Amino acid sequence: MSGAGGGLELRAEVPALDEALALYDAVGWGAYTREPETLERALRGSGRVVTARRDGQLLGLARVVGDGAVIAYLQDVLVHPGAQGQGIGRRLVEEVFAPYEAVRQQVLLTDAEPGQRAFYEALGFVEAHDHDPGLRAFVRLH
Template structure:
């Protein structure tokens, strides 16, 4: 009997239906309200890494990067029933592997305590905790009405 294991694959683009199911499973409905934009975001990513079991999509991580000075880790998702099982760590490591030489490795995430400990365990630090405090981070979120006005 063949053993089943979680398979991590780089540079795979899941189907629209798989993406919607995964993003819905983790409650990221701001992505699933616009399936075209979600699919375009994943398709436009520099690197996409997936986790599958028996062909089913269990997790995904994606990176946007210029390959030289900055790599932005975006969208690390793992189905809730598999969180805290090492899948997220494996996804992040596989997603960031080609960018190990890149000086700025950046991510933006919500303020949930588990997020902080997870990313700190991977070597990330909050901007306010980094170095001598001379770094700043800025972000601008545009709502649907602001995007439509462009």
């Protein structure tokens, strides 16, 4: 899965379930793959799903949920480990948000892995507690 961005195709599509499951497994997101039917419903219910492919192989995926008018929520950004570090994640985020440029609230919730903050800040995001004026973010996970 090496090689720079050459031959990379981004497109709005919901990938086949088996492809999605393989990608989510590859990045270690087992919470999504334990119930394949739920993942399939989530992908199909998204406002927009964009995939990254090279030679037909699914390398990445990003999806947005929300109303498309006042909030667009970046739910998932995944890039296969063998294709990370090639700018695919950045391109996915830019493409998935393209129809939502005028939407005031573009938000996401992510884990605190090293590198996450720098990646999202480079895309123009600010952590809620660093925003001026101050913001709070709340979550309830089950």
